[in-house]
Amino acid sequence: MILIADSGATKTDWYAGDNPENGQLIETKGINPFHLKEEEVFRIIREQLVAQLANADTCTAVYFYGAGCIPEKTGIIRRSLEHFFPRADIHIYTDLLGAARAVCGKQPGIACILGTGSNSCLYDGEQITDSISPLGYILGDEGSGAYIGKRFIADCLKRQLPREIADDFCREYKLTPADILDRVYRQPQANLFLSAITPYIYRHKDIPEIQALLIDCFMEFFRRNILQYKQKLPVSFVGSIACFFEKELQEAALRSGLHVEKVIKQPINSLIAYHWT
Numbered sequence: 001m002i003l004i005a006d007s008g009a010t011k012t013d014w015y016a017g018d019n020p021e022n023g024q025l026i027e028t029k030g031i032n033p034f035h036l037k038e039e040e041v042f043r044i045i046r047e048q049l050v051a052q053l054a055n056a057d058t059c060t061a062v063y064f065y066g067a068g069c070i071p072e073k074t075g076i077i078r079r080s081l082e083h084f085f086p087r088a089d090i091h092i093y094t095d096l097l098g099a100a101r102a103v104c105g106k107q108p109g110i111a112c113i114l115g116t117g118s119n120s121c122l123y124d125g126e127q128i129t130d131s132i133s134p135l136g137y138i139l140g141d142e143g144s145g146a147y148i149g150k151r152f153i154a155d156c157l158k159r160q161l162p163r164e165i166a167d168d169f170c171r172e173y174k175l176t177p178a179d180i181l182d183r184v185y186r187q188p189q190a191n192l193f194l195s196a197i198t199p200y201i202y203r204h205k206d207i208p209e210i211q212a213l214l215i216d217c218f219m220e221f222f223r224r225n226i227l228q229y230k231q232k233l234p235v236s237f238v239g240s241i242a243c244f245f246e247k248e249l250q251e252a253a254l255r256s257g258l259h260v261e262k263v264i265k266q267p268i269n270s271l272i273a274y275h276w277t
Contacts, residue, residue: 001016001017001058001059001060002017002018002059002060002062002088002275003015003016003063003064003088004062004063004065004271004272004275005062005063005065006065006066006095006098006266006267006268006271007030007064007065007066007095008032008066008095008115010029011027011028011030012027012031013025013026013027013266013268014026014027014028015272016059020272020275023272024052024053024054025268026049026052028044028049029044029048030067031044031045031066032068033069033073033074033076033077034067034068034073035068036076037076038076038080041076041077042080042083045080045081046084049084050084056084056085057087059085059087060087060088061088061089061091062085062088062089062090062091063091063093063271063275064081064090064091064092064093065093065095065097065101065267065271066094066098067094067095069094069095070094078090078092094128095113095119096113096120096121096128096131097128098271099111099112099119099121099238099267100121100123100128101267102270102274103237103267103270104123104125104236105125105274105277106126106274107125108124108125108233109233109234109235109236109261110122110123110226110229110231110233110234110236111123111236111238112225112226112235112237112238112242113237113238113239114143114144114145114221114240114242114249115144115145115195115239115240115241116144116191116192116195117134117136117141117144117145117146117191118134118141118147118221119131120134120225122229122231122233130230132224132228132229134225137150137190137194141191142217142224142225143217143218143221143222143241143249144195144241145194145196145198145241146190146194147194147220148195148198148201148213148217148241149193149195149197149198150184150194151216151217152169152197152201153180153184153194153197156170157177157180161209162207162209165204165209165210169197172200173197198244201214202244205245205248211248214248214252215248215251216252218245218248218251218252219256221252222252222258226256227256227258234259234261235253235258235259235260235261236260236263236264237263237264238264238265240265242263242265243263243264249263
């Protein structure tokens with residue numbers, strides 16, 4: 001049996017099986033080494049993963065793709081996996097490499113993540129060869145849920161959107177301008193607050209002003225990230241924002257002279273196919 005994991009801050013999708021057809025899909029809490037202590041990682045794997053596996057002792061390999069999995073931080077994940085799967089070869093990779101293998105397989109391409117945050121890389125069919133730093137939602141993360149939410153709120157408060165849109169949004173979310181400033185500047189995890197606005201934007205995305213805002217945000221993502229790569233290759237996406245706003249994303253790509261090859265919401269099924277190809 002092998003284990004494949006795709007992990008974000010919120011949840012981890014696991015696949016356990018001897019082949020790609022009839023394995024076991026398990027969902028656990030997200031495992032990000034920047035946010036969790038080692039004992040928390042240990043507990044999640046023991047109580048939410050191993051407890052559901054019928055044959056954990058037969059595992060021969062683990063392929064873990066996760067947010068925050070830079071080399072300096074992966075030790076707390078590796079030690080927990082080695083404890084529960086002592087016979088397995090442990091491989092820990094970034095979520096960006098997982099996205100690249102999911103959407104590009106073993107072909108060169110440009111792989112992108114558009115979710116709460118954004119990221120991108122140049123991929124040669126095996127490994128990442130270049131990446132523009134996403135810089136987070138304050139300095140970067142163009143095209144992400146947090147970036148779109150930030151732009152939408154700013155446009156509401158600066159009267160860049162019709163008054164009825166701003167009033168309707170504040171009424172639905174029960175927010176005043178003072179509340180918004182408090183959530184963004186004083187309370188923790190402002191990026192999650194900003195990203196949580198995207199369902200409202202999605203429901204109103206056919207309003208011309210909001211559609212123009214979305215296309216502009218995605219064009220910023222292309223201009224400040226994808227167009228910086230020296231190789232011009234097909235561009236593919238993983239993530240909920242890319243899926244929900246695919247029409248606007250495609251339009252922004254067209255205006256930027258780029259071709260979007262593939263858009264998928266979650267990479268786990270494509271990663272299963274990758275590891276049995």
